[in-house]
Amino acid sequence: MSEVATVAIGWGLTFVVIVTYSLWVVSRGRTIGRKIGIGEVHQSGQLQESDLPTDT
Amino acid sequence: MPERTDDSKMTATPLTRVLGILGIAASVVMAVLGLFISPPDVVQGEAVRMLYLHVPSIWIAYGSFVLTSISSLLFLARSKRREDSGRHYDRLAGSAAEVGVVFTGLTLITGMLWGKVTWGTYWQWDARLTTTVLLFVTYLGYLALRRLPADPVVRGRRAAVMALISFINVPIVHYSVDWWRTLHQKASLSVGRRPEITGEMYWTLLYSALTVTIVGAWLIIHRYRVIRLEEIRDEENLKMLISSRHQEKPTDSTAAGEVS
Amino acid sequence: MLAEVLLLARKDLRIERRAKVAVGQVAPLTLLIVVVFAFALDANAPLLEIGAGGLYWVAVLYGGTLLTQRAFEIETEGGNFDDFKMSPIKAQSLFLGKSLSLFIQICALELVLTPAILLLYDVQVAEWLLLIAAGVAGAVAFSVCGVLWGVMAAGLRVRSTLLPLLLIPVLAPVLLAGSRAFETALGIRADAGWSWTSLMFVIAAVHTVVGLAAFGFLLEES
Secondary structure (H helix, E strand, O other), X not given: OOHHHHHHHXXXXXXXHHHHHHHHHHXXXXXXXXXXXXXXXXXXXXXXXXXXXXXX | OOOOOOOOOOOOOHHHHHHHHHHHHHHHHHHHHHHHHOOOEOOOEHHHHHHHHHHHHHHHHHHHHHHHHHHHHHHHHHHHHOOOOOHHHHHHHHHHHHHHHHHHHHHHXXXXXXXXXXXXXXXXXXXXXXHHHHHHHHHHHHHHHHHOOOOHHHHHHXXXXXXXXXXXXXXXXXXXXXXXXXXXXXXXXXXXXXXXXXXXXXXXXXXXXHHHHHHHHHHHHHHHHHHHHHHHHHHHHHHHHHHHHHHHOOOOOOHHHHHO | OHHHHHHHHHHHHHXXXXXXXXXXXXXXXXXXXXXXXXXHOOOOHHHHHHHHHHHHHHHHHHHHHHHHHHHHHHHHOOOHHHHHHXXXXXXXXXXXXXXXXXXXXXHHXXXXXXXXXXXXXXXXXXXXXXXXXXXXXXXXXXXXXXXXXXXXXXXXXXXHHHHHHHHHHHHHHHHHHXXXXXXHHOOOOOOOHHHHHHHHHHHHXXXXXXXXXXXXXXXXXX
């Protein structure tokens, strides 16, 4: 395997792992957030300042 | 390593959005710097570009595990005094450990690829590699322990003790493996030393470390919030379960006793 | 405190004498492993001789993990930890008592395994004293680590899969040190066998200190 190909594989794999993990974290947050209805439940207010309707 | 910021309202705040955009921008610059602008190494050639990912990854991984240990210690100190006051330290320990495991995995992948080009083999039983792979497995075990259903404070304390013992073990493991490798069989194939990194390469490496730190911080913060959401969900599920039990037998005075 | 430790260790050993799990199941199983290694290595005599020390410790690692599991199953089955919490027995005594009984059982296991490798792998002992010292050091380190991690996995439904995952990375240095020490003792390598043996004692000491400090925390939760 040539050096350039190896570097490309390494950077590519790292890219894929980080992006996949980030997407997983964010989508998990979304799924659970929707399930427990964040925005309506004031309990989560301290966590999500941006949930206030005006913030969007 | 571009980052995807998220415009959802779930785990993002203005601060993390800025951090996320910063992460993407910095990653793009890092890719340009690391892959195109910085020169190939005299000895290693193009393979040196792998180190811009490899070295910062292990720094972040170690940093995350230090963070896990410190928060575990703080959690143990707090949770003994008041039931709920230390839970955020537990969350921080968990999210940092998970991000640490991800970056340890990346360190191993990039390191093996780098080794294939430089040493001619994917794996060498050298002290650093062996310690890293044991570290990886240890924290996978830690995450497995955290995933088990239990009372949050109980689980948190158990995980915290494990995190601390694991951390104490890192130098023991490193020392014994190091000793093992230096005592006999001088490596048959010459172990390529890491190059003298100077000038443009030095700045690229430093810049990469900064970028990976931003990305790591962004991931830890978001993971922390997701853990918090999971806790809220579990608590609400429990509450709903209890109240539905109450409604089943509204007149039965023993219902509460049965539920608890 | 010493009386408590001895009492607890004696209790465990009495259970073992009646149930005969270590003697009747774990010891034969590790013997089987010694035989299976010969299959894996195609009964290659020189290879088995070189690997004897390491294979011995892998077998101990396997048997010891099972014994650790057993040591906590006898407690959690009857919910004994709740009784311990009520009793005036200190958590530290429980830690030491459990370690002592596990230590004795692992030593017994080693007494079965040592002749097995000497006979089946055709190795000669060069240094008896080192062999015994390394065997004891490994057993001490193993039992202390085993009890510390065993209590963590105790009572969990997935303990049979979780415990090895948690325990083996921690015991990796012990396996390393034990194997190297045995290689010296069996005359395969002229090496720092005694230093490796003392490393095992150091590992045991570190985990004893940690165990004494942390066992209270862990016991509260199990």
